[in-house]
Every structure is written in structure tokens, then in C-alpha cells.
Amino acid sequence: MQRRATGAIARSWRIWISCALTVSTMGVILWAQGPPMRRHRAVATRPLQLEPAREDPPAKSRHAFNIDQGKRHISANGIPEHKVGQFPNRGNPHAIRAQRYDFRVPAEPEPAKQITSINSAGRRGPPNLPFGIALNGVLLDPGTAEFYNGDRRLGWNYEALGGAVPLGIDENHAHVQPNGGYHYHGLPSMLLQQLGHAAEKHSPQIGWAADGFPIYALYGFKDPEDLESEIVELRSSFRLKKGNRPRGRRGPGGKYDGTFVQDYEYVADTGDLDECNGRFCKTPEFPDGTYAYFLTTDWPVIPRAFRGTPANFRGPPANRRRPPPNRRGPRRRR
Numbered sequence: 001m002q003r004r005a006t007g008a009i010a011r012s013w014r015i016w017i018s019c020a021l022t023v024s025t026m027g028v029i030l031w032a033q034g035p036p037m038r039r040h041r042a043v044a045t046r047p048l049q050l051e052p053a054r055e056d057p058p059a060k061s062r063h064a065f066n067i068d069q070g071k072r073h074i075s076a077n078g079i080p081e082h083k084v085g086q087f088p089n090r091g092n093p094h095a096i097r098a099q100r101y102d103f104r105v106p107a108e109p110e111p112a113k114q115i116t117s118i119n120s121a122g123r124r125g126p127p128n129l130p131f132g133i134a135l136n137g138v139l140l141d142p143g144t145a146e147f148y149n150g151d152r153r154l155g156w157n158y159e160a161l162g163g164a165v166p167l168g169i170d171e172n173h174a175h176v177q178p179n180g181g182y183h184y185h186g187l188p189s190m191l192l193q194q195l196g197h198a199a200e201k202h203s204p205q206i207g208w209a210a211d212g213f214p215i216y217a218l219y220g221f222k223d224p225e226d227l228e229s230e231i232v233e234l235r236s237s238f239r240l241k242k243g244n245r246p247r248g249r250r251g252p253g254g255k256y257d258g259t260f261v262q263d264y265e266y267v268a269d270t271g272d273l274d275e276c277n278g279r280f281c282k283t284p285e286f287p288d289g290t291y292a293y294f295l296t297t298d299w300p301v302i303p304r305a306f307r308g309t310p311a312n313f314r315g316p317p318a319n320r321r322r323p324p325p326n327r328r329g330p331r332r333r334r
Helices: 002-032 189-194
Strands: 063-068 071-076 101-106 132-134 174-176 182-184 207-209 214-217 219-221 231-233 238-240 264-266 278-281 290-295
Parallel strands (some): 214 290
Antiparallel strands (some): 063 071, 132 207, 174 182, 219 231, 278 290
């Protein structure tokens, strides 16, 4: 009787362990397909609470920009050279980890026939593409994977800087992806300080967009064709929509107040910049002229569309893991 009882207990334990492993494996598989979509119901903006940036990054910043065979080769580990917020924190559960970015963008980019939006809400695949990379090797990635009621098909994508959903953003307007990638959602405050950014002079170049055009911030020449003209803060041409959002099956309701990306619309000629938050102009780095993007104080802050054809800053070869080593040893010759 004792042996039978012991055998039954052993079989029960084997069944329990098998079920636990199955559930655990399924969890890993589901997570590998993407983190579970959180269900938010907020429909109004809140003051953005920024985490103090007092911590040293976990590793030394490494980044290089070289031109090879008509391409600008960008390699970086995604670690900034300035202080960062404490991660994980209440709004962001991820720790900063070094990445392996390896991108190639056109060294002499050209405008495309059509602009390309970073936002692919309502379509399969990642909800957004990163816009570009700063000169310190940190991604400029303004989009979020947060949607009203957790339903991407509705298309109501939460704006990271709207404050409606706490995302643990630090004083550099940055936080951390599940893979450990630190990235900017807004003006990279400490990077701008390091680059000598000031209101009385044209912005220094702060990065490269995924289509190869340069990125600046806030200040440019009033006359885009005159290097001697007055320095002004360039204005976005996006505005909040008037009225209220649709309610029910078509939307979350509430006033258009900047909670969602879809709260904004482009109104031509109301600002200094086009629908890509850029313009054709002369800059100190490009005195003969170029198309250039500008980060702005007002939305979208970081541009949400490309004038040229963007490279894929989301997929391989960036962050591609090496295959596991072959532990079976060398094959024998027959």
C-alpha cells in the first residue's frame, strides 16, 4: 500500500510539473510574440511627471558614424553620455541595457514621392517605427504601443507626452523598452546641453533620421535660404482638432486635448514646418542646403513622418541575437 501511495504521489508530481512547464513555455511563447496589451481607459491629459535624471548609465556610451559605399553606417550601443532617470520605476518596469544597433541610411538622401508615417496603428507589426538616432547613439522613438482599451484596431494611440498614461519618463523625456533600449520620446534635454544648444544661435545637428536626412532642434534661420538671417524658434504646423472625439465603437470620447496621437491634425502654412516637421533649408553643417527635420516645443516634438525612404530601425541587423552555440560537438566524418 505504501509503495502504491508513493507511486501515485510521484505520478501526481510529474503531471503537475508537466503542466507547469507547459504553462511556462506558453507564457514565453506569448511574450516572444509581444508583451500583453495593457487596457487603458484614460481620455484626458494630465501633467507629465518626469523622473529626476540623477543616475549614471549602466555602461559606457559607444557610437560611430561612418560613410561606406554611399551609405552612412551607424553603430551604437544605445547608452547616453548624460545622466538618466532611475529604471525600473513605477511607470516603467525595465532596466537600461546596452544594445547592438547597426544601421545603414543613405549618405545622400533624396525626397520620396510620398511621405511615410512612423505610425502604423491598426495594421499588423510594430505600432511605430523609430524616427532616428541621436549623435550619442540613443534612438529618437516618439511612438508608443499603448492604445485605448488595449485595442490597436480602434487606432487611438496614446501620446507619450500627454501624461494620461504613466510611462516613467525621465527628465530627458526618455524611458526604456522591454529589451532594455533607452530612447527619447521628446526633447533630449541633457543631450542638447552637451551639444551647446542655445536660443541665440542655429541649432547644432543632433542626429540622423532613418531616411538619412539630418535632425535639428527648435532654432533655425528665419529665411531658410539665408545663413545670415535672424535666428527664430521654428513652429510646428500641427494643431489640436476642435470639438470632441467620437464615442462608443468608433472612439473613446472626450475632448481633443492631446491624449492621443489622433487628437492632432496638420494644417498647412500655419507654422514654419511641413507635415514631416521639416523643411528645405541651409544650415551650418549644410551651407548649400538640405532637407532637415526639427524637433519642436509643440506637437509632434519629434517628427512622425519621413520625407525620404526610411531604413528599418526596428528589425535586423540591429539587436539581432546570435544563434546559440552548437553543443553537440563536431560531426564525425563517415
